[in-house]
Every structure is written in structure tokens, then in C-alpha cells.
Amino acid sequence: MTAQPSHAARPSRPSPSAAPSPPDHRRLGRELDLFDTDPLIGSGLPYWLPDGAAVRHALEEFIRGSEQRAGYRHVYSPVLGKRELYEISGHWSHYQDDMFPPMEVGGEELVLRPSLCPHHALIYRSRARSYRELPFRMAELGGMYRSERSGVLGGLTRVRAIQLNDAHVFCTPEQAGDEAVAALELIREAHRVLGIRPVRYRLSLPGAGGKYVADPALWERATALLVEVLERSGVPYEAAEGEAAFYGPKIDVQIADAAGRESTLSTVQIDYHQPERFGLQYIGADGAKHRPVMVHRSVIGSVERVVAHLIELYGGAFPGWLAPTQVVLLPLAEEQVAQAEALRRRCLERGLRVELAGPEQGSLGARIRAARLVPYQAVIGPKEAADDLVALRLRDGRRLAPLPADEAVARIGALVDGYAAGLWEGDAVG
């Protein structure tokens, strides 16, 4: 499960957006047709428009690919579960205030899940497990729900329906440290590709009050392991009391928006509690039954929160691989439209998100201005059309010498496939 967002004053960092006021993902989301809400659907329940859905889809594919390469196996599980499931997991007694009330269906009480962990614990438990199968890294981009009060809802950052990039690594106690270090490495690599710079790493510990499960020895053991993970990873961190999950301590990777409001994006947690509650087992090399450890981790947090952050970070000018439209084709006059249409089909075949803005949409200058957030703007004049060339303009104003159209498509495709942060080959990026 994710951490509850926390808000604290932090210094703001300059953003690549040229907007005079601090970038606000709610305003940009509406202006750029990324997402919106409707009172008939309800507050805290945004929907994604085609351009926003394209960004989200690219992000989901990126994270699934990263996880697959890191040895994770993906599952799907339903967003509902019986009330008893959350009584066993401890959510019912420790987290009920954040859960939607149960729905009675056919004499059973079903609840919208507040986290994916219990479903994953049951998937693990559904088969006999041997130590040879461990670590079992189970990942899902799945829905979960939080009954936030309507007063605090807004944009993509405070929502009632959450799509979480989640995973649980079921492993032996000896493997837990290495798995948590690897998870932290996966997080740092994903942040690097996305251009996200965390403001701090936080070791989130329990605080006063009864919201945490009681077992001081397990808390101490999990905390010691997380400290070791942080030291091995070499990241500076700060400890904070009262920020742990109810079942265990965690490493939270904190980001801040332009106004300096801090929130948790990524997390790594060591959990001895839920394997106990669900009676999870594996058969060890000694032939005896043993209890696995659960490492909960989220690399990019919820897609809502990460997309909100990326919208503000880039002011809508996303890296090529994330851009809703990657290529815009600009035939100079009616005579080049057929050539542009043929190139549009070649771009689509290459898997690029492409649009054709023809002369009926105004002067070339007006069309370039309208497409100012599109990373690759391909101008086709009479000379280019005659020789099957394109004159590429990059979003930052650079103009490349005319290229054979197929070569331009291939080189843009390679940049996009490689999650390039810069717009062209050899661009230095911070």
C-alpha cells in the first residue's frame, strides 16, 4: 500500500516550464486536454482524456517493462474483497477510516480494497511454495480506493480511485535485504529516466497512538533491516516518526511540487506482519515449513500522483516517449498533403503517435505555434515532397537539415524506444 501523503514546507526548485505562475497540474490538465472531472461521476474521480490516457499508457508500459526486466511477474486481481479479508490483514481495525463502507451483496459484505497486499498474499498462498521459487516478485498496476473527505479532493493528487504501481516480493528472511536494495535501485533508475528528483529519502517509523500493530520485536527487526538497506544504497535519509504503515516501517521517497508541498511517491517496506496473519509458508531446503517475508514496494507510486508531478515538472512539454503527440506533420500546401498522409501511415506503423496538421488549419507559423508542445514537427514543402524528405523542427526551435522521411521515422522511433530525455541524438541532459 502507499503512504498517506504528508505536507511540509520545502524549498521549491526551478521547473523547466516557462509559465510565469507556478505550474499547476489541474490547470494544465484542463488546458492540455489531459484529464477532467464531472460532478455526475463525483469529486476525486477524474477521468482521462485521450491525450492524458496516451501519457498514462506510455508510463504504464515503461514501468511494466522495467519490472519485467527486474524479474517481476505481473498478476491481475479484483478491486473488491470480502470484509473478512481486511479483518485478517488488519486493515479493518487499523485503516477503516480510510476505507469505503461495505456493500452487502447476497448476504456477504464486500469492500473496495484499500490496498493490493491482501490479494497478493492470497495469490501467494494459493499454491504450495518451495524455497526454490523465492524470491517471488509479484507485481500489479491495480486499482485501490480511499474514502477521502470531499473537502480535500482535487486534481490527480487527492483522489478516491487510485491506480497503484505495486509489487510484493515474497522471500526468505535472508533475501529481504537484497530485495529491498534492488527495489530501491529500480526506483532510482525509474526516477532518472523520468527526470524526477526526489527531495529526500525518509525512514518512516511508527509514532504514538494505537494505529500500529503491536509487536515491538518485529518493528525493531524491520527497522534495522531498512537502515541497513539505506546505508548499503548510499542515500542520505531522515527518520520521521508517525509515518510508518500500520504493519511496518518503510522507506519513503519524497517529491515536492513547485509550491514546495511534499508528498510520497515511491516506497519500500519490510513486512513480517501480513505473512504471519495470512499464514504464508514455503518449504525450505531442510524440508520444513518456514515463514516468508513480504517486501512491499512501489516504484512510481500511483499513476495519478506521478502524472500530476510530471505535468508540473515539464509544464506539458513531455519527453518524446511520453508526449501525447510525438510527431506533427506539416505539409506546406495542399499539394503536399498526400505525401504527408503517406508519412503519417509510416509513423503509425512504427508505433509513433502522429498527427497531420494541414494547410486548412492556418499558416505554417500558426500551425507550428499550435503544435509547440509536440517534440517533432516535420515540415513537408515542394522540395521535400519531390525527394521524399522531411525538414524536422524540434520543439526547442532547432531545425535539422532535411532527412529522408524513412530515416527521420527510424531515428525518432529509436529515441522514443530508448526513453531519451533529450529531443535528439547526443543531447546532453541533466
Ligand SMILES: [Zn+2]
Ligand atoms: Zn503492499
